[in-house]
Every structure is written in C-alpha cells, then in structure tokens.
Amino acid sequence: MLGLSSPATLRVEILDSQNETWFKLEFEKVALKRRMVRNFQPKLVPKEKVSRILSLALHAPSAGFSQGWAFVVVQDANLRKQIGDLQGEADFYAGKRFHKFVSEAPVLIVACASEKMYHDRYREPDKLKDDGTEIDWPTPYWHFDIGCACMLIFLAAVDEGLASAFTGVFRVQEMKKLLSIPDHFHPVGVISIGYGAKDIKSPSLKRGRRTIEQVVHYERW
Amino acid sequence: MLGLSSPATLRVEILDSQNETWFKLEFEKVALKRRMVRNFQPKLVPKEKVSRILSLALHAPSAGFSQGWAFVVVQDANLRKQIGDLQGEADFYAGKRFHKFVSEAPVLIVACASEKMYHDRYREPDKLKDDGTEIDWPTPYWHFDIGCACMLIFLAAVDEGLASAFTGVFRVQEMKKLLSIPDHFHPVGVISIGYGAKDIKSPSLKRGRRTIEQVVHYERW
Numbered sequence: 001m002l003g004l005s006s007p008a009t010l011r012v013e014i015l016d017s018q019n020e021t022w023f024k025l026e027f028e029k030v031a032l033k034r035r036m037v038r039n040f041q042p043k044l045v046p047k048e049k050v051s052r053i054l055s056l057a058l059h060a061p062s063a064g065f066s067q068g069w070a071f072v073v074v075q076d077a078n079l080r081k082q083i084g085d086l087q088g089e090a091d092f093y094a095g096k097r098f099h100k101f102v103s104e105a106p107v108l109i110v111a112c113a114s115e116k117m118y119h120d121r122y123r124e125p126d127k128l129k130d131d132g133t134e135i136d137w138p139t140p141y142w143h144f145d146i147g148c149a150c151m152l153i154f155l156a157a158v159d160e161g162l163a164s165a166f167t168g169v170f171r172v173q174e175m176k177k178l179l180s181i182p183d184h185f186h187p188v189g190v191i192s193i194g195y196g197a198k199d200i201k202s203p204s205l206k207r208g209r210r211t212i213e214q215v216v217h218y219e220r221w
Numbered sequence: 222m223l224g225l226s227s228p229a230t231l232r233v234e235i236l237d238s239q240n241e242t243w244f245k246l247e248f249e250k251v252a253l254k255r256r257m258v259r260n261f262q263p264k265l266v267p268k269e270k271v272s273r274i275l276s277l278a279l280h281a282p283s284a285g286f287s288q289g290w291a292f293v294v295v296q297d298a299n300l301r302k303q304i305g306d307l308q309g310e311a312d313f314y315a316g317k318r319f320h321k322f323v324s325e326a327p328v329l330i331v332a333c334a335s336e337k338m339y340h341d342r343y344r345e346p347d348k349l350k351d352d353g354t355e356i357d358w359p360t361p362y363w364h365f366d367i368g369c370a371c372m373l374i375f376l377a378a379v380d381e382g383l384a385s386a387f388t389g390v391f392r393v394q395e396m397k398k399l400l401s402i403p404d405h406f407h408p409v410g411v412i413s414i415g416y417g418a419k420d421i422k423s424p425s426l427k428r429g430r431r432t433i434e435q436v437v438h439y440e441r442w
Contacts, residue, residue, distance in 0.1 A: 027380045075440070169359065188365060204285050
C-alpha cells in the first residue's frame with residue numbers, strides 16, 4: 001500500500017511515445033478496452049512485448065501452485081498457415097466474413113494445460129486426504145487455471161498496445177502432432193496477437209452483455 | 222518497461238485518497254501484486270468496491286458470448302460461517318495454520334459456471350455444424366471462461382486496494398443447496414475478498430514458480 005495521506009495527491013508519470021502510441025495503462029482501462037479483435041496488421045510485434053506478455057502470464061494462480069500450463073509461441077509464417085488451417089479459418093471464419101485472423105496474426109500463442117501435473121501435485125504428501133488418497137476433482141481446475149493465465153495474456157496484450165483473439169482448438173491430435181506437444185498437455189486454444197486492424201464484430205455480440213442483475217445474486221440466489 | 226526516449230509526454234493524474242488509500246493502479250503493477258492472501262482484517266468493504274469488481278468481471282470473454290457464469294455475493298456473517306464450514310476451513314485450513322480466511326473475509330463471491338448455457342448457445346443456428354448438429358467440446362470452455370472472469374475479480378480486488386483468495390468447492394451439492402443455486406449452475410469456487418492482513422504463505426509456494434524457459438516454447442515444443 002502506498003500511503004497517501006492528503007485528500008488528493010498528484011502523480012506524475014512519464015509516458016513513452018516513439019513511433020507508436022504506447023504507455024502504461026491503468027488496470028481498469030485495460031480490462032474495459034480488451035475485446036477479441038479478429039483482424040491484424042501485418043506489422044511485426046517486437047519480441048520484448050511477447051516476452052513481457054508471457055512473463056505476466058506466469059503470475060496466474062493455480063491449484064496447489066501446480067502451474068500445469070505451457071505456451072507454444074509461433075511466428076513462422078508457414079507454421080502459422082498450418083495452424084490457421086487446423087483452426088478451420090479458411091472455411092469457417094472467412095466464410096463468415098471474418099479475416100484470417102489466425103494465420104495473419106504475426107504472433108500465435110498456443111495455450112496448453114496438463115491435467116497430469118495436477119494429479120502429480122495432489123499426490124504429494126501435503127495434498128493427500130487423511131486416508132492417503134488423492135482428492136476428487138469436482139471441477140477440472142487445470143482448465144480454470146489456464147483460463148486465468150490466458151486472461152492475463154489478453155490483458156497484457158492490450159497493455160502493450162496490441163490486440164488479441166482466441167480460437168478454441170478442436171483438431172486436438174493434429175495440433176499436438178504439428179507442434180510436438182507432449183502427450184499429457186492438451187492444447188486449449190490459439191491466441192492470435194498483433195496490432196489490431198478494423199475487424200468485423202462477432203455476430204455473437206448481438207446477444208448483448210448479460211447485466212449485473214442477471215449475473216449477480218446477493219446472499220442467496 | 223518505460224523506454225524513456227524522446228519524445229516523452231508527461232501525464233498528470235489526480236489520485237483519490239479519502240479515508241483510505243485508494244488510487245488507480247497500472248495494469249502491470251496489479252498483475253504482479255496479485256497473490257492469494259489468506260487472512261483478512263474484519264474491516265468492511267464498501268459496497269461500491271464490490272460492485273465495481275463484479276462489473277469488471279462481466280467483461281471477461283466467453284465462447285460464443287455465452288457468458289455462462291453467475292456470482293453469489295455473501296456478506297451475512299452466519300452464511301459466511303456456513304460456507305466456511307462447507308469449505309472445510311476448520312479442520313483443513315486452520316489445521317495447517319492458515320487463518321479462517323473463508324468465514325472471516327467480509328465478502329465472499331461464489332463463482333458458478335453453467336455448462337448448459339454453452340450447449341444452448343451452440344445449438345443456435347449460427348453455431349451449428351454444417352450437418353446441423355452441435356459441435357463437440359474437446360475442452361470444457363465454461364471452466365476456462367469462469368477462470369477468465371475470476372481472474373478479473375482477483376485483479377480488480379487488488380485495484381480496489383483489497384486482497385483475495387480462492388478455494389475450490391468440493392461439497393458441490395451442499396453448496397448448491399445452501400445458496401439455492403439452480404441445477405444447471407456448478408459452483409466452481411469461493412473467492413474471499415477483504416482488506417488483507419499478514420498471512421501465512423502457502424507451503425505450495427516453496428515449489429517455486431516455473432520459469433519462462435520451462436513454460437514457453439518457440440515455434441515447436
């Protein structure tokens with residue numbers, strides 16, 4: 001906590017602006033600015049930005065600090081094209097008048113989760129039940145945790161002046177083969193990252209955002 | 222990384238600090254400051270803070286904009302005690318020398334995910350496969366998405382000068398009954414929120430954070 005005693009305090013911050021507009025954004029602005037952007041400029045993303053985004057992702061929480069996640073970063077154009085094909089962008093996204101925002105994004109991050117690493121962790125002595133057996137898993141927390149880590153990636157991209165989009169992996173075995181992903185890791189999705197371009201909004205948005213009254217209940221449902 | 226080469230711009234920001242320390246934090250600071258805090262001061266949390274945290278959570282992404290999430294906010298002391306009991310804090314957390322950070326947190330948010338809302342969404346015409354059937358789900362994206370929404374809650378709490386902790390729900394049916402959670406919603410976890418107090422660090426942290434070299438692979442694994 002920074003103890004600011006007087007009623008209002010001035011904070012002076014130096015903002016960097018070189019060729020592009022880039023500066024540190026407040027958390028709330030980042031959270032509100034973030035959306036899935038489904039079109040990218042061909043402009044390359046500096047590798048420092050990619051590194052910073054990934055470094056922050058490692059700060060996601062995880063059950064038992066299992067950290068059962070991994071990320072494959074793909075920038076090679078040929079490999080991006082193959083991933084775009086696996087994600088079905090030619091017939092699916094382009095058919096719905098989206099851009100080819102998988103292969104055309106300069107950076108792809110394939111997010112993977114390992115259920116095995118959670119079982120391994122929860123078979124360690126400090127996590128066993130009193131009877132010496134592993135806990136039951138009512139929820140696959142490896143998917144919850146990789147969601148947390150990906151959320152940090154989405155937000156960190158905005159903070160870096162970039163945009164991102166997420167596509168779920170449906171051709172799981174082919175993706176694993178293409179990227180040599182080990183057996184116990186499951187590719188959950190492909191995060192496209194780059195400088196955003198004007199995109200066609202997802203028709204899903206017409207559904208509207210559920211209101212706080214619909215989503216939040218007080219004391220009991 | 223503020224690369225402070227010219228041209229640099231000065232931004233002057235007025236920080237609010239009334240009775241308590243509160244100001245807008247930069248995204249990166251929020252992300253790095255966030256950790257599970259397992260002890261809380263009894264001090265009440267202003268309801269505006271709770272509202273802002275929940276409002277931001279609604280900005281999480283979701284497959285097909287399904288938004289299959291709900292949050293039950295519990296502040297009643299008796300109900301918090303019952304939730305603490307269900308979460309096993311008396312014999313589990315206290316036994317390991319944690320504080321009773323479920324019942325003692327002034328605000329609990331029980332995060333719920335509905336698989337049904339995703340199936341409903343993906344049975345709408347624009348989401349059906351060419352053969353008219355629902356897609357297969359290689360990943361339970363409802364758990365990924367609730368992870369995204371909870372990550373926003375964890376971060377927004379820090380932004381509000383608060384701390385949070387997460388406990389998974391293992392007594393699912395009892396929790397549903399206690400809070401009148403509808404059948405198709407699954408309580409994933411309880412988020413404790415309040416003003417943080419000195420806590421005992423989780424022994425899991427001794428495992429150490431996996432390094433970027435361990436977690437990130439370039440081009441192929």
